[in-house]
Amino acid sequence: MSIGTVVAGRRKVLTSPFVIQLLIIMFFVEFVKGALIVSILPVYMGTVLGLSAYAIGWALALQYIGDNAFRSPLGWIIDRVGYRTVMLFGVLLTFASVIIVTVTDDLPWIICACVLIGMGTSPLWPCVITGATAVAGNEAGGTIMGVVYMAWLTGVGAGPIVINFFIAKSNESSSSYDTAFKLLIALMVIVLFVALFLPGRTKSRELEGKEEQANPEEHEHLPLGERIRAYLAKVSSSMHASKVLYPAMFLQNFALGLLVPILTLYARTVLHLTPQQYSYYLLAGGAFTVLGLIPIGKAVDKYGTSRFLHIGFPAAAISLPLLGYTRDLVLVLPIVALVGLSYAFIIPAWNALIAEAIPKEERGAVWGFFLTIEGLGMVLGSIMSGKMWDSFGPHSPFLVSGVVLITLFVLHLFITRKPKVMVR
Numbered sequence: 261m262s263i264g265t266v267v268a269g270r271r272k273v274l275t276s277p278f279v280i281q282l283l284i285i286m287f288f289v290e291f292v293k294g295a296l297i298v299s300i301l302p303v304y305m306g307t308v309l310g311l312s313a314y315a316i317g318w319a320l321a322l323q324y325i326g327d328n329a330f331r332s333p334l335g336w337i338i339d340r341v342g343y344r345t346v347m348l349f350g351v352l353l354t355f356a357s358v359i360i361v362t363v364t365d366d367l368p369w370i371i372c373a374c375v376l377i378g379m380g381t382s383p384l385w386p387c388v389i390t391g392a393t394a395v396a397g398n399e400a401g402g403t404i405m406g407v408v409y410m411a412w413l414t415g416v417g418a419g420p421i422v423i424n425f426f427i428a429k430s431n432e433s434s435s436s437y438d439t440a441f442k443l444l445i446a447l448m449v450i451v452l453f454v455a456l457f458l459p460g461r462t463k464s465r466e467l468e469g470k471e472e473q474a475n476p477e478e479h480e481h482l483p484l485g486e487r488i489r490a491y492l493a494k495v496s497s498s499m500h501a502s503k504v505l506y507p508a509m510f511l512q513n514f515a516l517g518l519l520v521p522i523l524t525l526y527a528r529t530v531l532h533l534t535p536q537q538y539s540y541y542l543l544a545g546g547a548f549t550v551l552g553l554i555p556i557g558k559a560v561d562k563y564g565t566s567r568f569l570h571i572g573f574p575a576a577a578i579s580l581p582l583l584g585y586t587r588d589l590v591l592v593l594p595i596v597a598l599v600g601l602s603y604a605f606i607i608p609a610w611n612a613l614i615a616e617a618i619p620k621e622e623r624g625a626v627w628g629f630f631l632t633i634e635g636l637g638m639v640l641g642s643i644m645s646g647k648m649w650d651s652f653g654p655h656s657p658f659l660v661s662g663v664v665l666i667t668l669f670v671l672h673l674f675i676t677r678k679p680k681v682m683v684r
Contacts (some may be wrong), residue, residue: 265617276395279404282388286408287415289354289384292444293377294419296361297323298425299535300437301374302524309367317646318520319374321639322537324517328380328635331628332498334383338390338628342461346383351455354380355448362441386628393627395613399512404570405611406557413607417546420524424535441624477614505617510632510637512610517641518657519580522649530654531589545600552604557612563607566676572605573669575660584658613675 277320284527285370297320306313338346354413392404430469478599518556527538560568618626 262673278459279392279407281458282343283407283411284389284454285451286333286384286388286411287353287565288447288454289351289381290412291373291419291422292354292413292447292451294416295423295440295444296358296377296419296571297520298416298524299420299423299538300361300440301370302521302604303488303528306371306525308365309370311367312360312646312650314646314650316525317644317649317658319371319644320521321642322371323378324639326375327382328378328639330379330562331386331632332552333636334357334386334628337463338383338386340461342458342459342463343391344455344458345354347387347455347458348452350380350383350387351448351452352380355445355452356380358441358444358448359401359482362445378672385631388632389605389627395620400405402581403554403557403608405562405615406555406560406608409607413550417542417550421539421542421546424539427535451620453475459584485528502675504671504674505555505614508632508668508675509614509633511671512637513634514574514637514641515580515661515668518661518664519641520638521642521645522654522657525649527656529571531587531592533589538592541596545596546602547605548597549607552601556604557608560609560612568609568674569603569669569672572602572609573672576602576606577665577669579656581662582667584655590628 301320304318305316311319333357334346334350344554347351353376357373357380360373360376376559392408395404423440424441426443427436523540527533527537527541533541556568575600579595579602583592583595583599588596618630644660645657
């Protein structure tokens with residue numbers, strides 16, 4: 261493949277109206293989700309509702325459970341009904357969750373909203389990853405992963421940062437969050453409008469380079485159970501993934517899940533940061549990640565994934581425990597920057613590695629399946645995080661996350677190891 265073809269592929273990805281639509285939806289939905297999950301709900305449930313860290317971890321885990329339960333079937337559905345219907349389903353449920361959190365502080369309804377956030381955002385990653393990688397092809401896999409994760413990180417990072425400026429200084433009553441909730445509702449209106457213009461079934465198949473089939477489901481005459489087994493067997497036979505990849509995908513998100521429920525609690529109760537100070541620290545870490553994603557993604561396309569993961573995994577494994585044990589705010593800032601830079605190396609390389617294992621014919625279904633495995637790691641990490649905090653102290657989730665990343669680094673060596681060629 262010529263350099264000109266690769267460059268043309270990158271330009272095609274970055275200027276595609278379809279990809280731009282997906283990135284806009286990704287940014288705003290993750291903005292809303294990040295604002296709720298990272299900045300609003302943990303403190304809201306802790307100060308207003310008086311829940312323990314373990315209870316908060318479980319409530320937020322319900323969000324990941326709702327997300328995870330639907331990813332695999334939605335990936336399969338994308339391949340058959342297109343992007344518009346699937347994404348609108350998710351956007352409307354996410355919108356409903358924001359409305360619920362806005363109008364009530366009753367605990368059962370808040371828990372219901374957590375589940376709806378998960379269900380509503382479950383189509384997001386299968387839709388965006390499937391559509392973006394379909395347009396990008398193999399020649400720009402690292403680049404598109406960098407772009408997608410930049411939209412995700414910018415959204416999920418900007419949400420907690422920006423929303424803190426809309427929360428009243430005294431955030432021990434529900435009225436302190438009124439302005440913040442109005443902003444989230446306005447953003448969801450924008451997302452709903454953009455989702456209405458996503459392609460339907462026919463256009464979706466054209467964008468992915470698939471021909472319309474007269475008989476799209478070859479096993480449709482079989483009972484449902486047999487159809488599912490036949491479908492899974494077909495997908496499995498077309499994949500080119502090391503079996504070690506599956507536990508590795510789980511662990512990668514388990515390491516993140518350990519941190520998400522307690523990050524705000526750590527900043528507010530251990531480091532004693534104000535919401536605004538916390539925003540600046542998030543901005544410092546996020547900036548290093550976001551600014552590195554596209555150039556490192558392009559480098560991944562050129563040089564491969566291994567050398568970037570060899571840097572990213574150990575660096576993150578060292579910096580996260582350091583963050584958990586550090587109480588000096590002067591030292592926290594460079595450590596946060598190192599965490600951000602580490603993930604700038606990990607994200608495009610790791611996801612490009614995963615994308616190489618996915619067959620074109622069932623891209624949506626396989627991405628949905630892979631994202632489900634990753635989501636299980638996030639669920640278990642969120643549940644264990646609060647328990648570790650309550651039982652062993654605020655440093656423990658950071659320490660265990662670092663150990664998991666070292667384990668992931670070792671697993672990566674097996675995933676990328678090339679079989680020896682016997683010479684006679």
